[in-house]
Amino acid sequence: MEDLTISHTAAEGTLIEGTAKGDGTAPVLKAHGWRWGRSIGSWFIPRSRDTAPKRHVIDATAAQLRADGFTVAVEVDASQRSTAEVEADKIARQADRAEALAAKAGRARGAAAAADRRADAAADRLPPGGEPIKVGHHSEARHRRDTQRAWDAMGASVQAHRDADEADRRAATAARTTAARYNPVTVANRIDKIEAEIRATDRRLNGYTAEAGSPYAHEVAPATGAYRGRLIDQRAAQAGALAYWQQVRDEQIATGQATNYGPETVAKGDAVKIRDHWHRVARANKKTVSVETGHSWTDRAPWHEVQDHRAASK
Secondary structure, eight states: OOEEEEEEETTTEEEEESOOTTSSHHHHHHHTTOEEETTTTEEEOTTOTTSOOOHHHHHHHHHHHHHTTOEEEEEEOOOOOOHHHHHHHHHHHHHHHHHHHHHHHHHHHHHHHHHHHHHHHHHHTSOGGGOOOOTTSTTHHHHHHHHHHHHHHHHHHHHHHHHHHHHHHHHHHHHHHHHHHTOHHHHHHHHHHHHHHHHHHHHHHHOEEETTTSTTOEEEOOOOHHHHHHHHHHHHHHHHHHHHHHHHHHHHHHTTSSOOOOTTTOOTTOEEEETTEEEEEEEEOSSEEEEEOSSSSEEEEEGGGEEEEEOOOO
């Protein structure tokens, strides 16, 4: 049996080295949720990059492989990268992916053009004017072959264009991914999400009242032991992520990419533009703005979705 090494780092995620095709490791790895990465030439645990190591999966996999006769070493580095490092890595990898898909789309367009030429050539071999097949004539077999070839070539051309269209779509999506990730509204929503996650982590660290206000209310004690240690590490990572994305938003506000309206600048009766539509302000709340709908109810939107503002005429 080969010597195997299961390793985990924030940058690479969880990988296993030393496997070979047909050595009996694949069924074990598949059963424990591992996947084969063709581009990296290794089995890996999905979504393990820049996350805490999934020790239960790692330990169960190692135990099963050892039971099957393999020698397995486990090397886990649980340290985390900063959000800035993670984002820089994501941007670089996405740029490489976009470039590769653009090249693939170019090759697909070339294949479609070649398929068109083959289809045209096959059609040119048919008798002019759409002459029907002469059943029983010596030309019948050749005519049927040429008709089938022309049909097959046309089908191949159609499929090649479909493949090229899909390649173009994937390339365009990849090119937009980083921009979409840093869309000002997306960034603000991410900040709100991280803040909510921090509050949840703090509740677990400090203890809280579950189901407060109901007959089933009960106290949940602060986390202890190894679980508390993991929560402290998680809290630090969340704080780092919040600082990074808040800096991104501050820069977007400073450069005019993002707006920063709030109850200090918007009042009842003013008009605000949200999702490209203007609305009259019904209430300027602390975190949201309520706007009139023309009905008996109002709609609310977070302040970061306000694109523009017009003060009510005095």
